[in-house]
Amino acid sequence: MQTVVHLLSGDESEQETSLAIAQNLLDDETGSIDDVAIVVQAAGINAVKAGEDNEEQVRELLDSGISVKACSNTLDMMDLDEADLVEGIETVPEGAVEVTRLQSEGYAYVRP
Structure with a gap:
C-alpha cells in the first residue's frame, strides 16, 4: 500500500499529527506499507x-x-524559495x- 499525507494546516498540533502519522505508517510492522509521501501546501x-x-x-522522515x-x-505566495525549506524536500508545481x-x-x- 501507498499513502499520501496532505499537510495544509497552519495549526501546529495538526502539523505534528501529520508528521506523526507519516512516521507511524513507516513504522508499521505488518509490512503492508510500501511508500509514504507528504504533500505540503498553504x-x-x-x-x-x-x-x-x-x-x-x-x-x-526524509532519511527514512x-x-x-x-x-x-505556496512558496511563491509566501515569498519563500526552496532554500527556505529543510534540505531534501522536493518542490512540485501545485x-x-x-x-x-x-x-x-x-x-x-x-x-488529519
Whole structure:
C-alpha cells in the first residue's frame, strides 16, 4: 500500500499529527506499507521550513525514505524559495495536483 499525507494546516498540533502519522505508517510492522509521501501546501509549509521546531523530525522522515513535496505555488505566495525549506524536500508545481496524481497511482489519502 501507498499513502499520501496532505499537510495544509497552519495549526501546529495538526502539523505534528501529520508528521506523526507519516512516521507511524513507516513504522508499521505488518509490512503492508510500501511508500509514504507528504504533500505540503498553504500554511502547512511552515512545518517544513528550515530552522523551525519540526526540522529534526522532517529530516528523520526524509532519511527514512518518506518523500516530502512542497507546493511551488505556496512558496511563491509566501515569498519563500526552496532554500527556505529543510534540505531534501522536493518542490512540485501545485500541491493539489500532486495529491491527485498520487491518488491516481493508487495512494490512499490521509489528512488529519
